[in-house]
Structures are given as C-alpha cells and as structure tokens.
Amino acid sequence: MTREQEFEELRPLLFSISYRILGSVTEAEDAVQETWLRYATASSQPRSTKAFLSATVTRISIDVLRSARVRREEYVGPWFPEPLLADPYEDPERSAELADSVSMAALLLLERLSPLERAVFVLRDVFRFEFAEVASAVGRSEAACRQLVSRARRHMQEGQPRFETDRRKREELAGRFFDALKEGDVDRLRELLSADVQLVNDGGGKVGGPRRVSGMDKVVRVLAAAVPSFITRIGAVVEPLDVNGQPGAIVRDRDGRIITAWTLDILDEHIQTIRSLVNPDKLGHLGPVADAGTIVREHKQARRRPT
Template sequence: MADRDEEFEELRPLLFSIAYRILGSVSEAEDAVQDTWLRYAGSGIRPASAKAFLSAVVTRISVDVLRSARHRREAYLGPWLPEPLLSDPYQDPERAAELADSVSTAALLLLERLSPLERAAFVLREVFGFGFAEVAASLGRSEPACRQLVARARRHMDDGRRRFEADRRECDELAVRFFDAFREGAVDDLLQFLAADVQLVGDAGGKAPQWGRGLIVGARNVAAMLSALAEPFARIGGVVEPHQVNGQPGAIFRDAAGRVVNTWTLDIADGQIVAIRAVVNPDKLRHVGPVADAWAVVRETTEARKTDAGA
C-alpha cells in the first residue's frame, strides 16, 4: 500500500494538471484527483502503467464532471471565467510551451467551446503528448474516432486563437509599467497600454459587485474605469500585488487586511493589452487565500471617491 501511495503522489501533479485543463476549475480538479485516488486505492488493480491507468481514470471523471458543469455554466450570471491558477504543479521541459499556452485564460476559454470529449482528447494529445492509443483507452473510443476528435478540436482552437505576444520578458515588463500606471490612476498614462478594442471582463457570478453586465469595451472606457478605482482603492489600504496568474502577467488585489478581493490576468498582443480578465466571484478565489468581503471593499472605495470629489 505504501508503494501505491508513493506512486500516486508522484503522479498527482500530472493528474491535477489534466483535470484542471479539462474543467477550468481548481476545486473541481482537486475533487477529480481525490476521486481518482479513492477508486485506485479501492480497486486492488496493479496496472502495468500507473501513469496510463490513473490518467485515464482522472480524464473520465473530469469528462463526467464537465458534462454536468455545462448546465450550470449556461445559467451562470454574467461572464464565466476559469478559476485562477497561480502555479501549475506539473512541469515537463519537453512540453513547456504546450503546457504554458494551454493554461492561459484565453486558451481555457477557447477550450470551453469544445465538446467534453473533444476537450479531453485535445488536452491529452496536444498538451500532454499522449499517444492516440492512450487517448482512445482514456476515452473509451477507437483510435480513428480520437483522431477525428483531436482534428476537430485543433480546428476550433486555431480558428478562435488570437496571436499573443511570444516574448515573455516583454509581456512581463509591459505589465509592470501598466500596474505602475494603474496605481497613479491617470487616464492618459493608462491609455498607452490599452488596445483600441480592449475588453475589461469581470466574473462575479452574482456573488460580488459587478460593473454593468461584467464587460466594458474600448480603451477610453476601460481607462476611465480603472482611473476611477485606483486612487480610492489605495486610500482604503488596498494593495495590487503583481503575480503570474494562469501563466500570464496578472495581479492579486487585496484589501487592507491582506484578503483577496479579485485576480486579474492580462492578455497582451502586439505590445498592447487586449483584455483584462478579473475573477471576483469569492467561490473561485478561496484556494488563493482568505477572501475579502468585496461588497464592503466597494462601499469603502465609493466613500473614498466621494471624499475626493468633495475635497
């Protein structure tokens, strides 16, 4: 049993990473991995390849969870975004590019367009490099059927993909300058970083304050919103902590007590920010740390703005 425990723990990072890319949810991925362990521990099976066996189990569980989650997401209030991932536990130097690209918020949103089977087949084959025989065993489909699933998924992904800046260092440097400008709160300073059609997307799920319908479009509109929030948020002790989120430049916003208010990811193309995606729903932030009362933060920020206006 000890050998089995050790074997599973060695594979846990891979299993979580597969499940997260299929589900777009940290909590659901963790549950899928735990369910995989329970099935493995209780089966008495000693497979020839623990990696192949456990990957197949976690994939099947994740596909089943995704099918039921689809109905909840269709009824979700406002924009839906994946749960933020601060670090990917699975590392493979030979597939570093595929792993990094597939965990970005933009890629996860593209994966949402696929059927559960297409998504799972794409993740196993294109992200983790599984052979088609392994994909077929995981999905309970023939190899030709899995080749078709991957081909369809690849077309959908390529059709929806926007070209993002490849140079990580340049993206990180732009993000640093952008967050410096955000802290200053000057509209003109912010505008230089924003693409003309930039989108500010917020996922509150009806459980936290939200602007409009959760979407603001256009550089001038986005800059004005950010400028209005920056200074009063800082005045109430709010902190913007630059941080990689889903492998992208981003930030964790914290209240004066250090609790998480929201997370941001920045999509960058051609040297400009084309999307800012904010996760505000507290249910999606609990794994990041203690969560703030976003309603209270907004009230305090609003009062600080009124004080500024009356000064």
C-alpha cells in the same frame, strides 16, 4: 515504490489534465482525490500506473464537466475559469507551450468543445499522449479519437489565442501597466492599451459593476477612476504575478484578503484584454477572500468624506 508514492509522483500531471478539462481548481482537486481512492482500492496492480491514473482522472473529469455544463449555461454574466497561480506539472522544454495552454483565453476557447473533444484534445495536443492511450482513457476507438481531435483542432484554430512570445517583454509591459494603474496615470495607460482593448468582469451575479467595457477611452476611464481610489481610500494592494501562465495580479484589501484576480492578454506590445475575476466563490482556493459588499460600501463612504 508503494502505490501512494507512485500516485504522488503523478499527482501534478493528473491535476494538470483535470484542470484543463474542467477549468476549476477545486473540481480538479476533487477529481484527483477520487482517482486516488479508486487506485488505492483497486484489486490488482495496473500494468501501467500512469495510463491507469490518467484514464481514471480523465473519465471522472468528463463526468464532472457534463454536469457542470448546465450550471455554466445558467451562470450570470461572463464565466471565467478559477485562477491558477502555478501549474504543478513542470516540463522545462515545453514551459512556454504549457503556460499558453492554461491561459484564461485558451481555457475559454476550450469551452466551445464538447466534453469528449476537450478531453481528447488535452490528452493528445497538450500532453502528447499516444492515440492508443487517449482511446483507452476515453473509451473510444483510435479512429474515433482522431476524428474528435481533428474537430477540436478546427474549433481551437478558429479563435486560437495569440500572446507576446517574449516573456520578458510581457512582464515588463505588465509592470508598467500596474505602475500606471496605481498612479491613475491616464496618458501612460493609453500608451499601453490597444485601441479595442476589453475589460471583462466575472462577478457571477454576486458582485456588481460593469460586466464588459470595450475601447481604450472607456476602459481607461473605468480603471483610472476605480483602482487608485481603492488603493488610497481603503488600502488595497495590487500584487503583480503570473496568473494562468500570463501576466496578472492579485488585488488584496488592507488585511491581505483577496478582492480580485486579474489576467492580461498582451500582443504587439499592447494589452488586448483585461480579465477581472471577482466572484468570491472562485477565489477561495487562493486564500482568505474579502467581503465584496463591505469593500464597495467602505469605498463609497470613503469617497463621500472630505479629503
């Protein structure tokens, strides 16, 4: 097997490691590409290709995350990871566990960790690397890595996201939610939302609108007033699908361009959190992105026209 073939075989794992460390599809893809360049130009063949590539992509990702932390601290409004529609790393026996680890809620929780804690936690607790492999990847002793993992676990357990365990139930409830949303059915929306539901928007200062709306009454008013109107007046299409391993949707304009990506946190047969990512800089990897300013202006003009 050639180096390129070995690399391509491991590419899904490398991307999945990097994405969980960085929370960015584009940065993870860049980290994987840089890993390939280092492997392709290495003077000798490593004893374990998987160990070498995993260590390389981890170190690159840690460096990128350290520089990204400054930008995220200056970010306008709530910061969400770039949405991921499909995790390329497949493990049928652990599919549900891996899906939960890539959820928006889990990735936001990982933001509490230092870059080293985050990397060690991802390698050890998500991908189950041995401590010797983790230590080699991050350039620390095994004892230090055990301490890092212990601290990371404590931080993660403090806010560990909980989801409806039955995938079929989650999908069925999400389907009912999006049907009610399209129709502006206030009563059905109330049945599906928790009393303390939150609607959180990541516009990055590029797209206006409320950043956070809390409580069933307020969230229902916002949703029922905005979404059906977008559908009827400007031809928006709500496309339900999994986003970051959880029920969600992509909202497109009449030309198929992406307006926003949504994810739903579902527990106890109710929607707990609705996250809407509208920052166009984080949507480009999914396809052509609509101009949010144009969409908003068109919607306002359409609402002023008599029906």
